[in-house]
Amino acid sequence: MTYSKKAFRLPLNLQFFAEDNMTKTGDLAKAAAIDFTERFGSNLSKLIEALGVTRRMPLTNGMTIKTYKSTVTMAAEDEVGEGETIPLSKVTTEPADIIELTFKKYRKAASVESIQKHGYEQAIVETDEKLLREIQKGVRTRFFNFLASGTGTATATTLQGAFARAWGKIQTLFEDDAAQTVAFVNPEDIADHLANAEVTTQTAFGLTYIQNFAGVDTVIINTSVPRGTVYATAPENIVLAYVQITGGEINKADFGFTTEELGLIGVTHDIQKKNLTAETIALSGVTLFAERLDGVVKITIGEPIPEV
Numbered sequence: 193m194t195y196s197k198k199a200f201r202l203p204l205n206l207q208f209f210a211e212d213n214m215t216k217t218g219d220l221a222k223a224a225a226i227d228f229t230e231r232f233g234s235n236l237s238k239l240i241e242a243l244g245v246t247r248r249m250p251l252t253n254g255m256t257i258k259t260y261k262s263t264v265t266m267a268a269e270d271e272v273g274e275g276e277t278i279p280l281s282k283v284t285t286e287p288a289d290i291i292e293l294t295f296k297k298y299r300k301a302a303s304v305e306s307i308q309k310h311g312y313e314q315a316i317v318e319t320d321e322k323l324l325r326e327i328q329k330g331v332r333t334r335f336f337n338f339l340a341s342g343t344g345t346a347t348a349t350t351l352q353g354a355f356a357r358a359w360g361k362i363q364t365l366f367e368d369d370a371a372q373t374v375a376f377v378n379p380e381d382i383a384d385h386l387a388n389a390e391v392t393t394q395t396a397f398g399l400t401y402i403q404n405f406a407g408v409d410t411v412i413i414n415t416s417v418p419r420g421t422v423y424a425t426a427p428e429n430i431v432l433a434y435v436q437i438t439g440g441e442i443n444k445a446d447f448g449f450t451t452e453e454l455g456l457i458g459v460t461h462d463i464q465k466k467n468l469t470a471e472t473i474a475l476s477g478v479t480l481f482a483e484r485l486d487g488v489v490k491i492t493i494g495e496p497i498p499e500v
Contacts, residue, residue: 222450222461224313224316224317224320224461224472225450225459225460225461225472226450227317227320228320228323228324228450228457228459228472228474229450229451229452229457229458229459230452231324232324232327232328232452232456232457232476233452233453233454233456233457234452235328235396235397235398236328236331236397236432236456236478238396238397239396239397239399240432241396242394242396242399242401242403242410242412243374243410243412243427243430244372244374244409244410244427244430245427245430245431245432245480246427246428247428247430247431247432248431248432248433248434248454249431249432249433249434250434250435250436250454250455251293251433251434251435251477252435253293253294253295253435253477255292255293256290256291256292256293257290257291257292257293257431257433257481291433291479291481293433293434293435293477293479294477295435295475295476295477296327296330296475296476296477296478297473297474297475298323298326298327298473298474298475298476299471299472299473299474300319300320300322300323300471300472301464301467301469301470301471301472302315302316302319302469302470302471302472303468303469304468304469306319307470312470315470316461316470316472319472320472323472323474325398327457327474327476328397328398329398331397331478331479331480332397332398332399332414332416333416334479334480335479335480335481336376336414336416336417336423338480338481338482339376339417339423339425339482339488340418340423340490341485341488342423342425342482342485342486342487342488342489342490343485343486343488344361344365344486344487344488344489344490345489345490345491345492346358346361346489346490346491346492347491347492347493347494348422348491348492348493348494349493349494350493351377351381351382351385351406351422351493352385352406353493354375354422354491354493355375355406355407355408355411355422356407357489357491358373358375358408358422358424358489358491359373359407359408359424361424361489361491362424362425362426362487362489365426365484365486365487365489366426366428366429366487371426371428372409372410372426372427373408373409373410373424373425373426374408374409374410374411374412374424374425374426374427374430375408375410375411375412375422375423375424376411376412376413376414376417376422376423376424377411377412377413377417377422377423378413378414378415378417378418378419378420378421379400379413379414379415380419381419381420381422381493382411382413385406389405391405393413399412399413399414400412400413400414401413408424420492420493420494421490421491421492421493422490422491422493423488423489423490423491424488424489424491425482425487425488425489426487429482429483429484429487429488430480430481430482430483431480431481431482431483432478432479432480433478433479433480433481434454434455434456434476434477434478434479435476435477435478436454436455436456437449437451437455437456437457437458437475437476437477438451438455438458442458447460447475448460449475456476456478457474457475457476457478458474458475458476459472459473459474459475460472460473461473
């Protein structure tokens with residue numbers, strides 16, 4: 193008996209095909225990337241809303257941002273005589289720090305052993321969660337480091353007094369009685385107040401915050417603020433600058449980034465056969481900064497001066 197060399201084919205009604213909408217390995221990677229970017233964007237949006245930030249600046253990689261500080265030269269305070277020319281006081285605004293907006297790149301890998309032990313989805317999701325936290329931490333750290341360079345100063349003897357000074361300074365600096373105040377405080381400085389007050393704390397982008405507390409519109413609580421110090425500024429002084437991952441020249445390279453709505457972060461997954469790992473690569477260029485350094489006030493909480 194002889195057989196034809198033609199490929200053997202099952203009758204059409206006996207052939208097997210993958211069902212529609214079946215979840216495949218590539219779909220899990222795509223779903224993980226979508227989840228990653230959406231959580232980053234959602235968390236950052238919550239923080240921006242809590243801070244009251246309305247200024248967003250989409251820029252290109254390598255662009256520089258100028259911040260400013262103001263100096264005031266007051267004229268002599270002696271009384272001006274009748275008919276005499278009133279001497280001029282001078283307010284000068286000059287550039288301060290320059291920020292270069294650059295891409296921040298991140299990469300992590302899940303080994304084949306981890307995937308085999310925990311399952312593909314769990315191994316990727318768990319490690320992606322850790323990477324997401326570190327990316328958010330980087331944005332927060334750069335912002336608090338920037339706040340520390342503020343040039344406004346004040347002193348107070350209690351936290352309540354510090355919040356009061358913060359409110360007064362912000363009203364004066366921004367010359368607007370309706371200006372809101374955002375304060376930043378160390379958790380150890382506010383712990384006693386939270387224990388003795390009925391307040392609701394919320395979280396966003398890894399930060400804990402309270403709204404409408406002790407005369408301040410928003411209080412951000414984080415260990416990046418030195419103990420015994422309160423930072424304060426106005427929402428209109430805070431700017432969100434970012435490099436858009438979507439569109440432009442990046443799309444031409446077809447890196448396969450998944451992004452959220454604004455293009456604040458791009459994430460892609462890749463299988464590396466040479467070392468049997470599943471990699472997650474993330475790209476972001478997000479920074480929060482205060483445009484006016486003199487609009488950031490650092491209030492030092494000190495011990496009361498003893499009476500003589």
